[in-house]
Amino acid sequence: MESGEDQDMNDSQRKKKRYHRHTARQIQELERMFKECPHPDEKQRMQLSRDLGLQPRQIKFWFQNRRTQMKAQTERNDNCVLRSENDKIRCENIAIREALKNIVCPSCGPPGGEDGYFDEQKLRMENTRLKEELDRVSSIAAKYIGRPISQLPHHGHPMHASSLDLSMGSFGGHEIVGGPSLDLDLLPGSSTCNLPTLPFQTTGITDMDKSLMAKFSTNAMDELLILLQTDEPLWLKSPVDGRDILNLETYERTFPTRVNHIKNPNIRTEASRSSSVVIMNGVALVDMLMDPNKWWELFPTIVSKARIIEVLVSGMVGSRSGSLQLMYEELQVLSPLVSAREFYFLRYCQQIEPGSWAIADVSYDLTRENQFVSNSRRLPSGCLIQDMPNGYSKVTWVEHVEVEEKTPTHRFYRDLVNSGLAFGAERWLATLQRMCERFACSLVSETSTRDLGGAIPSPEGRRSMMKLAQRMVNSFCGSISASSNQRWTTLSGLNDVGVRVMVQKCTDPGQPNGVVLSAATSVWLPISSKNVFNFFKDERNRAQWDVLSNGDSVQEVAHIANGPHTGNCISVLRALNASHNNMLILQESCTDSSGSLVVYAPVDLPAISIAMSGEDPSYIPLLPSGFIITPDGQPDQGNCASTSSGMRSMGGVGGGSLITVAFQILVSSFPSAKLNLESVNTVNNLISTTVQQIKAALNCPGS
Known part of the structure; x- marks a missing residue:
């Protein structure tokens, strides 16, 4: 006879047998x-x-x-x-x-009853009337000054823009009206060497605001984790290049509250996802992403500005987990032809489990009276960082934005931007991977005669040179983007792009003191970006494109590797036949799947000696110039007559490349000096001649 326990066990087994899994x-x-x-x-x-x-x-x-x-x-x-x-x-x-x-002044006392309501309505009507009057006066004034009134400095809102004062003449035609005696004055207070202020004055954030922001960011984190960890049918593989493509129909069903009920035909959605392994542990990477200064240094080619507006939650003691920050960022493509994108967003960090962190970004509406409204909106985006046993990290990145482009993108960059490659997850991860390799190289304590060319005596000198080169690259990237505080003026000449110029008044340490004229242009070449980079990287080709070298060849006297790729390195070059033997060239070249940079600046021998000895190079003045090389975003058609089959077969993404050529020239050592026509013509001819020589050297003169 079965006991009670045996009978219960048999009943349980019979119940389990009845269970059927479809x-x-x-x-x-x-x-x-x-x-x-x-x-x-x-x-x-x-x-x-x-x-x-x-x-x-x-x-x-x-x-x-x-x-x-x-x-x-x-x-x-x-x-x-x-x-x-x-x-x-x-x-x-x-x-x-x-x-x-606050609808009446303090001396009048608080409103009461229906009078308060009517007073509020009167104030609203008066406010509307004043705005209409301001618009009318602005339109009249704009007819006389030749530009919108919003571009002029207002009392209480200092203008942080660099431009040429065209009150006595204008560029854009075949010549400058006003003759050779024309002086182009610097706008008051203009400078791109100082960190610009935000385009609005922040106001106090109430406890109610913080509560709503916390809830908003938590929902964004939940959505981000689904986007990071779910494959089909939410993400599909592109049949062209294998990239992850967001299935919008599935996304709208999964997140119905995220879908706008009003469809704006001028708004374009970009969504991308990518994953990679980087040489940095998770804790260090999280710290860099949550610190705006470190974040900007980590992505100098993408982030042109970064700032914390307010720390809402500081997070756990000794950890970034739980940290919530209201932030501002400006993202760039390194060309004056592509408008920068501005975002006001919440950044929320959460430790998912031991060794795993997620950082979620989502735009938050800061629309209030007399505050700036961005035309870019970040939907839940961010990254998942997972520690690996070897000290590396696996990073999965999602970019998901809505952009309203009020100014159409130039046709050269239209495919690159519209395809999502210009601001997509692939570019962020490629840059992160390369920069982490650079940081790892800076921590190596052993010196290598092969890497250093025997010219740098110590690891301290190596790190000092890397620090100097990094500042050069950061300065170069900040000088050529279409940032909100930088206004370019187009000169006539080179194809339909023209040479674009901008004036800066620099007084910061590490910059030449005085007036600097920046000039840049972009061209398309029917050659892969990889081959164009190899052309600039080879010092034996320098005499073919460097107008200032006067045809002299150069010799590499020092070399520092920045990663496993041979193209990522810092070089010190010396002209063999130069009359000034005390002048050297500091150059950094870097490349990844998203594009390449070749940046260089003249540095005198005493300054280089200071950096090589390991001393602080922060005060060595640099005025960098260089080239930005990116794929054009188009599939390789293989029909470029001017390009050899060998070049095409080595090409990366796209059949051609986009080249931005940028120079900076010190016009005067006095910040109050005026810019003359001769300086403008000089830099215009310099850029035009350089582009022509590059095309001739690469056998594509008809591009």
Whole structure:
């Protein structure tokens, strides 16, 4: 006879035997039928029973459970929408109550009853009338000054822009009106050597705002983790290049509250995802991404500005987990032809598990009176960082943005931008991987005669030279982008792009003191970006494109490797036949799958000696010039007559490349000096001649 325990065990086993788990095929067929008919009749249930090998009762219960599940999901989605609308109305209610408290001056006392309501309406009407009057006056003034009134400095809002004062003449035609005696004055206070202020004055953030921001960022983190960890059907593989493509239909079903109910045809969505292994541990990487200064140094070719507006939550003690920051960023493509993108967003860091962190970015609406509104919006984006046993990290990156381009992108860069390559996850990860390799090389304590050419005596000298070169690259990247505080003026000449110039007044340490004229242009070449980079990288070719070398060949006297790729290095070059033997060239070249840079600056021998000895190079003045090389974003057509088959076969992404040529010239050592026409013509001829020589050397004169 069985005991009570044995009988309970047998009952449990019998219950387990009754449990049936549907196969993947059965679930797929049931789901397909549910989409067509959520309430099948008895005949349909019997047919499914025969086809799937299930009992009619099982079919009936499955459809009942599925309908219940769908109803619950719909209710949850509706509740999310209602909660969001409720929070929005609550915030508007608070804002209105705050406004009612201040609709009269303090000496008049607080408003009361219906008088307060009518006073508020009067103030609103008066405010509308004043705005209309301001618009009318602005339009009249713009006719006389030749530019929009918004571009002029206003009292209380200092202008941080560099430009040429064209009040006595203008560029754009075949010549400059006004004759050779024309002086182009520097705008008051213009300088790109100083960190620009935000385009609005931040106001206090209330506790209610912080609560809403915390909830908003938490929801963004939940969405980001799904985007990071889910493959099909949310992400599909591109049949062209294998990149991850967001399935918008699945995304809208998965996140219905994220979809805008008003479709703007001028807004374009970009979404990309990529994964890579980088030489840096997770803790160090999280610290760099949460610190805006380190973040800018980590991505100098992408991030032109970065700033914390307010730290909302400082996070756990000794850890970044839980940290929430309201931030501002400006992202760039290194060409004056591509407008920079500005974002105001929340950055939230969370440790998912030991050795794993997620950082979520999402735009937050800062629209208030007399504050700036960005035309770019970051949907939940960010990265997942996972420690590896060897001290490296696996990083998965998602970029998801909405962009309203008020100014069309130049045709040269249209394919690169519209394809998502210009600001996509692949570019972020390629840059991160290369920069982490650079940082790892700077920490190597052993010296190598082969790497250093015997000219740098110590590891300290090596790090000092790397620091000097990094500052040179950062300065170069900051001098050529279409940033919001930099206004370029187009000269006539080179193809339909022209040479674009900008004036800067520099007084910062590490910059030549005085007036600097920057000039840049971009061209398309029917040659792969890899081959163009190899051409510039080879010092034996320098005499073919360096106008200032007067045809002299150069010799590499010092060499520092910045990573496993031979193209990532720092060089010190010396002209063999130069009359000034005390002048050397500091050059850094770097390349990855997203593009390449070759940046150089003249440095005198005493300054180089200071850096090589390991002393602080922060005060060595640098005025860099160079080249930015990127794929054109088009598939390789293989029909460029001027390009050899060997060159095409070595090409990377795209059949051609986009080259930005940029120079900086010190016009005067006095910051208050005026810019004359001769300096403008000199830099215009310098750029034009350089481009012509590059085309001739690469056998594509008709490009």
